[in-house]
Amino acid sequence: xxxxxxxxxxxxxxxxxxxxxxxxxxxxxxxxxxxxxxxxxxxxxxxxxxxxxxxxxxxxxxxxxxxxxxxxxxxxxxxxxxxxxxxxxxxxxxxxxxxxxxxxxxxxxxxxxxxxxxxxxxxxxxxxxxxxxxxxxxxxxxxxxxxxxxxxxxxxxxxxxxxxxxxxxxxxxxxxxxxxxxxxxxxxxxxxxxxxxxxxxxxxxxxxxxxxxxxxxxxxxxxxxxxxxxxxxxxxxxxxxxxxxxxxxxxxx
Numbered sequence: 001x002x003x004x005x006x007x008x009x010x011x012x013x014x015x016x017x018x019x020x021x022x023x024x025x026x027x028x029x030x031x032x033x034x035x036x037x038x039x040x041x042x043x044x045x046x047x048x049x050x051x052x053x054x055x056x057x058x059x060x061x062x063x064x065x066x067x068x069x070x071x072x073x074x075x076x077x078x079x080x081x082x083x084x085x086x087x088x089x090x091x092x093x094x095x096x097x098x099x100x101x102x103x104x105x106x107x108x109x110x111x112x113x114x115x116x117x118x119x120x121x122x123x124x125x126x127x128x129x130x131x132x133x134x135x136x137x138x139x140x141x142x143x144x145x146x147x148x149x150x151x152x153x154x155x156x157x158x159x160x161x162x163x164x165x166x167x168x169x170x171x172x173x174x175x176x177x178x179x180x181x182x183x184x185x186x187x188x189x190x191x192x193x194x195x196x197x198x199x200x201x202x203x204x205x206x207x208x209x210x211x212x213x214x215x216x217x218x219x220x221x222x223x224x225x226x227x228x229x230x231x232x233x234x235x236x237x238x239x240x241x242x243x244x245x246x247x248x249x250x251x252x253x
Contacts, residue, residue: 014121018044019205042093075108125172133242150176165192197237
């Protein structure tokens with residue numbers, strides 16, 4: 001079992017997409033021993049409830065097109081608390097290293113002469129695929145999995161749409177709600193079939209999780225029904241046997 005590092009260091013912890021059941025044992029122990037937890041907005045309430053009452057919590061959540069803590073302030077907070085000898089946990093939704101600005105925070109700690117440890121977490125795509133009863137790779141279907149973002153600092157993100165549009169390809173698209181029509185257009189322009197399945201999973205693993213079965217042809221309309229942050233699983237349809245009755249009714253709506 002991995003122990004927390006010595007004082008004057010930070011432990012980066014992946015919280016998974018929401019449910020406490022997806023937290024690793026190492027992450028749980030890190031939270032129990034922390035003096036300070038600096039956490040994102042998307043960390044699930046079940047995970048936050050595991051933080052001891054005496055532990056200081058600092059919410060540095062970022063919201064797309066909404067109020068956000070600046071990256072400079074987050075970096076400064078990590079450095080200041082680590083230098084004070086506190087056991088600091090930087091708690092990030094999903095996995096720390098997937099669209100989580102991990103490198104910027106590691107570089108800030110390195111520049112301050114501070115050490116860090118990384119405890120990975122389950123990323124949303126992995127849990128979302130499990131929720132719809134699908135594997136992300138399958139023999140004879142896809143030899144690779146692409147994890148891409150639909151939106152970056154410059155706006156709608158351009159990807160290898162021609163490659164993704166190929167038969168049998170599977171891609172997990174993060175931050176794709178606002179860019180759904182752009183994604184649809186780019187893929188169809190490169191030859192993707194209109195009836196290619198796309199699963200939209202919002203609030204992955206949380207009590208208000210929503211599974212919407214769509215095709216590329218109706219992706220923008222499906223995404224408009226999503227009730228929170230969503231991951232799009234391009235090339236995968238929900239497997240009925242894996243869904244509860246309410247989920248099945250939502251997916252078929």
